[in-house]
Structures are given as structure tokens and as C-alpha cells.
Amino acid sequence: MLFNSIDFAVFLPVVFLVYWFLTNTSLKLQNAFLLLASYVFYGWWDWRFLSLIVFSSLVDFAIGRGLTRELSPKKRKTLLWLSVFTNLGLLGFFKYYNFFLSNFKAAFTVFGYEIAGDSLNIILPVGISFYTFQTLSYTIDVYKRKLEPTKDLIGFLAFVSFFPQLVAGPIERASNLLPQFYKPRHFDYKKAVDGLRQMLWGLFKKMVIADNCANFANQTFGGISDYNGSALVLGAIFFTIQIYADFSGYSDIAIGTARLFGFNLMKNFSYPYFSRNIPEAWRKWHISLTTWFRDYLYLPLALKHRKSTTKLAFITVLQFLVIGFWHGANWTFIVWGAIHATYMLPFVLFRKEMVQYTGLVAEGKIMPSVKEMLQMMKVFSLTGFSMIFFRAESISHAWAYLNGIFSPSLLAMPNLAGGKKALGIILMVMVFFLVEWLYRKDKHSLETLGLNWKRRYRWALYGFLGILLFYFGGARQDFIYFDF
Template sequence: MLFNSLDFAVFLPLVFILYWFVFKRWLSAQNGLLLVASYVFYAWWDWRFLGLIVFSTLVDYAVARGLVKAEKSQKRKLLLGISLICNLGLLGFFKYYNFFVDSWVDAWGRLGVSLSAQTLSIILPVGISFYTFQTLSYTIDVYRKQLKPTTSMIQFATYVAFFPQLVAGPIERAKQLLPQFATPRVFNSEFAIGGVSLIIWGLFKKMVVADNCAFFVNQLFAGSGGYSSAELFLGAVLFAFQIYGDFSGYSDIAIGVARLFGFRLMTNFAFPYFSRDIAEFWRRWHISLSTWFRDYVYIPLGGSRGSKWLQIRNVLVVFIVSGFWHGANWTFIVWGGLHALLFLPLLLQQKNRQYIQETRIQLYQLPRILYTFVVVCFAWVFFRADSLSLAWAMLEDVLSFQSVTLQVFYHSSKSVLLSAITVFSILVLLFYEYRAVQNNQREVILTPYEAVFIAILLVFMGVYKNPADFIYFQF
């Protein structure tokens, strides 16, 4: 079920009414309702994959309960291993089976050996990368004795399947979200209104910014060629806003919907395109994933401790694994590797934390922001392209500076209209985010009049289209 669909527009008010008006006095009933609603929400895509969520839930619930009783280190490691194998095994099979088979065949083909291998027609379950990491963090925290496991199966199952953030995050930690299911919720009108504001803002970013950018991005990344250097460069820029509007828009809607039910989710994006270096970018982009890799991969590897070579290794591992998490394609691995190469000079010069506290932007920092944005856009080319060869060809064409024509943006009346809408929506986005950055806010806060203004924009510029999938559903 899509957030930007009519189905969800009916589903959300129905669950809200039952939650606050029918089951208001019974915490267990509220949690049960949320669990049923979450399973219905997920089954709207394909009910068969519900079994995977239930299986992961049962495994990690049982493992965590077993860890409480286990005293010997060997048994605790065995239980953790069961969780890792089950969760990562399912993720690996559904997401990476064909990738490894095809890569194996290609590798032998380069050596002159012809192999024939059958690949399966595997459908990637929506959200599997997100809820897998969420359940793993629970088990690992229990194993580390940083968290006491819950004794309520309903609360844990609802934590795993909580529908606002089930499909594309934020990837919530059990330490932050799970206790909220054990605590009675009281309706707070101000908190709920803030949630509605975030939902409106998230829909604007998705339906107006991202979906209109997609009209041009899909053409320019089709691989047919014939576009000028300027058009291809603007295509990379538009994709930067498309993926940001699409993914952060989903996160805003998820956070806003959760607030309607009295839950507080973590901030997943903090205006990343106002970053002054690549390290700050990763503290602002997909925060729930970057902090997950920091806590469960980077720090266990040694983090920034040890020799420079170990630090370099740890950074490379984290960024390449992060790229691989996004998809079964060498383009994502190269994308992750490029970010590692951009990050390493800051680490080696001990400048990777220079903007950890400072948030307000000064005029003299604009060149740094533009530089960071441009290199991020070039890396996005690999993220968006279907193959490495297409990505290299596009970058070569961009850097050739052979032509600066912009015909794709005005070759028809529809292109002219969408160009104007896209530019206007990006300017609106940047205006509100710049204001939030300068006010040291972690999210865009709309006044009631501004929320009405954005809602009107949605009506006039968004509803004429069929609801489009969110990009991160494929991850």
C-alpha cells in the first residue's frame, strides 16, 4: 500500500479512529490493532511475503529469550549465529542470489571459460532490507546485554512490522521504539498536528519534487544517447533531488503517521544537500542506516582506533557494504567505493568531524556546499545507471562539454510545463530547508498557513498523476 494512494487515504483514518476511539483504554488492544493493520498494509503488495516477516519475528524473539537464559559464551554465540544466519540468509537469497550467479558466470567468461547457469525468477520482498536490519539490531543489543528482551510477543511483532516505517525505514532500534509499545499512549493534539504537517511536507517532496524530476531523469538515464553535456549534468542534479525528495519524503510521512498514533521515530534526513563535506553529508543522509553501520560494523571492526591502514580498511568496508546493501549491482558497489574515497582524505586529516556541531550556514561556506553537492551528484550517476558502462558513458559525455543545449526541457508543451513546476518545487524545497537549517531545526516545521499552501500545491500539481512507487522499495 502506497502512502500516496487512495487506498492509504482510506486505510489511515480507519485505523486512527479504531485506535483512539474504540481501543483507547486498552494498550494491548491498541498494539494488536497496529499489528493487524501492519500486516494488512504489507500484504497489500503480496500476502505471501508475510511469512518472511513472521519467520524473522519468531526467530529473533526466541533467540532473545534464549540469550537471557544462556550463561555460557559458546551458547550465546550459537544463538546469535542462528539469528544472523536466518536473517542474512533470507536477505541474501532473495536479494543477491542472481547477482552472485551472474557474476560467477561473467568472471569465468572473462577467462575464456563458458558456463551456463540458470537463475531463478525471484521477486524481492518489499522492505526486507529494512526490517531485517531492525530485527538484527534487537538481537545484537540483547546479546551485548545492552537491552533486556521483551516478554510480550505482540509488542515485539508490532515493533518489527510497524506499518509507518516497515517498508523503507527509518530503521528503528529496539532501545528507542520497543519501549513505546509498552507505554500507554495519550493523544496529544499538538504532537498529532505536527505529524500531519510532516505528512503534507513528505507528500510534497514525493509527489511534486521527486515525481516531476523523474519525468526528465527517466529519459536522460534511458541509455539511448544523443543528449548534450548540459542535459546529462542536469539529469544527475535532478536525480539528486528525485531520490532525496522520494526517500526523505517517505521518511517524513512515516514519522508523521507514527506521531498520529503517539509514537516518536528518529530523524532520518537532516537537510543533506546543505552539507559542507562528505562526512557531514553522511551524518545527514539516511541517518538510521549510517548509524546502524557505524554501531554494528564500523565500531566492531575497530572504528577510528588503530593504525591508519586499519582505519582505511574499516571505512572501505563500511561504504562498500553500504553500497551493496542498496542493491545487487556493481553500480551500487562503485557508488559506495566512491564515497569511501571522498571520505578518506577527511579521516586521514582528522577533519571528518569538523562540522559535527555547527549547523548554521555562513556565506563563505557556500563554495564548500556546492562542491559537496556536485561530487554527490556525480556519484549518484552510478547509483541510478543500470550498468557501469552506461554510468561511465554518461560521465564521459558530461565532461566532454560538447554541447550545452537543453532541448529535452522544452521540446514539447508538457516538457515546458513540467520544467517550470520542477524548478519551482525545488526552490520551495530549498527555501524551507534553508530556513530550518538556519533555525537549527532537525525537520521542516510548517505554520498552518504554509501547510495549507503546500496542500494546495499538492492538489494542483500532484493529484493528476497515478501514484508512483517509492525508489527505496526496490532495496
């Protein structure tokens, strides 16, 4: 079920009313209803894959209980690895089986051997990369004794399948979200209204900005030979904007929806294109994923080898290759990860300050300095270059796109189809980024925008955004991260 669909527009009010008016007498009843609603939400796509999320949840619940009773370090580690292999095994089969098979066969073909083996027609379950990592975080934290294992099966199942963030995050930590299922929840009008504002802004990002940018990005990536170099540059820029507006828009809708039900999800984006270097951009992009890999992969290895610059560099490269591979079974994602590893290596090799910029860019100022503007343009350009590989269907496709850019036609006027509409979208994108810039200190851009206005002006703003959704929303498209 898509957030930008009629189905969800009917589903959400029904769930909201039942949740607050019919099940509010009992916390267990609320959790049970949320579990049911979440399974309906997920099963709306394909009921068959409900068995996977149920199985994964039951495995980690049982292992969590086993870790409580088990005192032997060896047996505790065995239980941990059972969880890791079960979850990653399911993820590996559904997401990477055909990738490994085809590359394995290709490797032997190079040496003159033909390996038999047919690819399988495997459907990738929506959200498996997200809920797999969410359940793994629970088991790992219980193993490390950072979290007390739960005895409430219904609450745990609801935590894993919580529908606002089930299929594309944020990837919540059990230490943050799970306890919220065990505390009484009461309707908070201000929290709910703020959630609605965040949902509205997320829908605007997705339907008006991302989906319209997608039209032009799809043109250039789908027909490289039809466009000159400058048009291909615009296409890459459109996709760089699209993926941010698409995924951060999803996160805004997810976080806002959760607030309607009394839950606080972690912030997943913090205006990453207003960053002054690549490390800062990564701290602000897909925060739930990057912090997951930081805490469960990078830090455990880096702390053991912090005195060796060479080993830290290797660990950094490994981390970004894994992050790239997490996104999909394609060499393009691995190359995308390798590019960002290359961006990060100078900070590791020369022991440069990774957290040089922690405060708000141009804090207390309306305009950034010339230096800050150039830094942000550099970060956006480096990100845009890497996104060519992220968007391309294959390495050869990305290479053809780059060859098209770096041609004599790069200096010509863009021959993008629908030039006038493209200009309109560019103007709308500029306004979008201006609003985000002015309210970059807030959790989302509608958090304080208009709050001090008279009611009629505030509602006029919301109505205007609604009109933009209706009249300028692009052709409805799935959220990009549904594929991951």
C-alpha cells in the same frame, strides 16, 4: 500500499479511529490491532511474503529469549550467529542470489569454463532490507546485554512490522522503538497535529518535487544519445534532488504517521545538502542506516585497530562498499559506495577531523558565508557525480552518461524536452530549498512555519500546499527506496 495512494488515504483514518476510540482501553489490544493493521498494510502488496516477516520475527524473538537463559559465552555466540545467518540468509537469497550466480558464472567463463545454473525468477519482498536490519539490531543488543529481551510476543511482532516505517525505514533500533510498545499511549493533540504537518511536507516533497524531477531525470538517463552534455548535467542534478526529496519525503510521512499513534521515530534526514564536507553529509543522510553500520560494523572493527591508519582506511572502504551493496544487487551500487569511500579516505589517511562540523551551518544567520556556500556546492557536486552510478542501470550505462556529459556539447544550451516545464520545476525546487534553509534548525520544515500566524493564514498555507499536491503533483511513482 503506497503513502501517496487512495488506498492509504482510506486505510489511515480507519486505523486511526479504531486505534484511539475502540482499542484505547487496553495496551495489549492496541498493540494487537497495530500488528493486524501492519500486516494488512504489508500484505496489500503481496500476502505471500507475510510469512517471511513473521518467520524472521519469531526467530529473533526466540533467540532473544534463549540469550536470556543462556550463560555460556560460546552458546550465546552460537545463538547470535544463528540470528545473523538466518536473517542475512533470507536477505541474501531474495536480493542477491541471481547477482552472485551470474557473476560466479562470468568469472569461470573468463578462464574458459562454462558453469551450468539458471537464474531464478525471484520477487524481492518490499522492505526486507529494512526489517531484517531492525530485527538484527534487537538480537545484537540483547547479546551485548544493552537491552533486556522482551517476553511480549505481540508487542515484539508489532515492533518489527510497525506499518509507518516497515517498508522503507527509518530502521529503528529496538532500544528506541520497542519500549514504546510497552508504555501506555494517550492521544496528544499537539503531537498529532505536528505529525500531520510533517506528513503534508513529506507528500509535497514526494509528489511535487521528487516526482516532477523524476520526469526529467528519466528522460536523460533513458535516452543519453538524445541529449547534449549540459542537458545530461541537468538530468543528474534532477535525480540528485529527486532521490533526496523522495526518500526524505517518505521518512517525513512515516515519522508523522507514527506520531498520530503516539510513537516517536528517529530522525532520518537532517538537511544533508546543507553540509560543508562529506562526513557531515553522511551524518545527515539516511541517518538510521549510516548509524546502524557505524555501530555494528565500523566501530567494533575500528576500535580494535584505531592505531593503524592503514587498517582504518581498509575498514572505511569496507563499510562503504557494504553500504553500497545493501542498496541493491548491482555493481553500480558497489561503485557508488566506492566513490564515497574515496571521498572519505583523505579524512582517515591524514587523520583529519571527521566531526569538524557539528553545529548548524550559518547558525543564527540568514545567509551563509562565501566559504560555506562554496563548501555546500562542492558537497552537492560530489554527491551528484556519485548519483550517476546510483541511478544508472549498469556500469556501461553510467560510463556512457559520463561520456555524454564530458563532450563539446557540455557548453551548449540544454536541449532538454519540455524546457519551459523544466524551468518551472527548477524555480519550484529553489523555493523548496529556500524554505528548508530558513527552517533548517527544525526537525521538519513545517514544524514552526506559520505556527504564530493567525489561523486563517496558517490554514491558507496548508491549503496552498494541498493545491500544489493536486495540480502540480507529478505522475504517481513508487518511492525509490521500495526497491531496496
